Amino acid sequence: MDSIDLEVLKTSAAWIATGHRCELVTVVKTWGSSPRPVGALLAVCDDGRVVGSVSGGCIEDDLIDRVRQHGITRTLPEVVSYGITADEAHRFGLPCGGTIELAIEPLGPHSGIDELLRRLEQHQLVERRVDLKTGAITLDKAVAGSVLTLTDEHFITQHGPRWRLLIIGAGQLSRFVAQIATAMDYHVTVCDPREEYRAGWTLPDVQLVHAMPDDLVIEMKLDRRSAVVALTHDPKLDDLALMEALKSDAFYVGAIGSRANNAKRRERLLQFDVTEEQLARLHGPVGLYIGSKTPAEIAISILAEMTAVKNGVPQSLQVNHAAALEAPGTASCAV
Template identity: 80%
Template sequence: MDSIDLEVLKTSAGWIAAGHRCELVTVIKTWGSSPRPIGATLAICDDGRVVGSVSGGCIEDDLIERVRVHGIVRSAPEIVSYGISADEAHRFGLPCGGTIELAIEPLGAHSRIAELLQRLEQHELVERRLDLRSGAVTLAKAPAGAVLSVGEHSMTTLHGPRWRLLIIGAGQLSRFLAQIAIAMDYHVVVCDPREEYRAGWQVDGVELVHAMPDDLVLELKLDHRSAVVALTHDPKLDDLALMEALKSEAFYVGAIGSRLNNSKRRERLLQFDVSAAQLARLHGPIGLYIGSKTPAEIAISILAEMTAVKNGVPAELQIQHAAALTPPGGNACLVELS
């Protein structure tokens, strides 16, 4: 399962290879309320096919209609805006009178989409610089902290996994978690030193590593764009890795288990070289409470919590597994994961 941006690039490369004219549309600025973030992309083919999204569908409809009526006629990139006037905001369905600015780029061999995809297959975060006058493209490894930027004569976009997720344990739950995380622009590494768990475990695009988890945590040099999720239930594997992860800059560190097992884990970690402040960063029981029971649902719960933390949602607005959810006159309805 590819991320939306990767699907857009792969589809564009296929259209170019088949001899179609096509355009790449990128959201570069928004005002007010907008349904898609800066950097969102869409590709449109000369036959009206589209992939990706830059709005709730209203702007896509207009772009498709223009291609059907006029074809793809641009020979150079162009910056266009939707929703400038109140009438346009109403026409295109932009909420709250929002405005969106798009870069529309005609694609061809000069666009270096195929080369970009080759670099992305190596899990590289790539900076793509587009000359807005000529359409010429240069590719380079993105520096730390790089963001989308638009100048008078150029636009620089980022492509590739913007986040890293280390999953400890190659079980069934790990498979679902990895598949969904890839679609969310994570570079996923699964670590499990146990051969019986690694045998037959494979998810396309996921790096499977045979190493001790704590050694790998140190090797990866986790930064503020990294997350760690421990899923083995084995303290010999989970605890040491969690200890190192809690000392790192990782924005999220979590471990599966019931409230009882989580309490015991916290007691063990305090006996190691983990401070109370570091221990407070540990998420467990892991995930937001959504009544999850199956591995797929639990994976969604975990990624929901990771996303909330990544996006800065206050903890008091999250319904966590760690909270006791007891309906009036009933028992706690929390699913305990042993």
């Protein structure tokens, strides 16, 4: 499952390869409330087809209508604004006073989309620099944590997995978590030393590693853009990996298991070289409480909690499994 941005880029490359002209539209700045964040992508083809999104739909309609009426006439990138006045904000579905600024770039073989996709297939984080005066494109290695930049001469975007997720265990639940995380721009690594679980793995775009999880945690040098989720139910695999992850800078560390099993896990971790402060970072039972029972629902619960933590949502506004009352009929292994 591709991320939305990757889908936009792949579709644009396919349009170019078949002789169509198209434009790549990037949200470069917003004021007030906006339906889509800075960096969101959309591509519009010369026949009116569109992929991606930069608003709730009204701006897309305007972009499509302009292409259908006038064709693609731009030869150089251009920065345009929508929603400057209250009337325009209402027309384009923006909150009153809201403004969105877009960079619209005509694409062609010179745009480097094929090369960008090649690098993304290698899980590289890529910086794409567009010269607003000449349309020239340069690709370079991006620095983790860098953000979209707009100047009078250039706009610079970052592409590729901005976040890393290490999943311990290659079971059924891991497949759902990996699929959703990949669509959310995570570079996903699944670690499982058990051959019987690796043999059934069916996600070629997710890195599968045969190693002891704690060794891999150390090797990956987890940073603030990294997350770890232990999903094996096997203390021999989960505990040592969690111990190392809790000592790292990973923004999220979670483990599956019932409340009782997580209480026992916390007792075991304290017997290792884990402090109370480090242990307090452990999310377990993992995930937000949404009444999840199936592997797909549990995966959504886990990614929802990861997203809340990543986005700085206060703990008081989250209802996680550890805080929720036991729901009748909820299987204890689901949390």
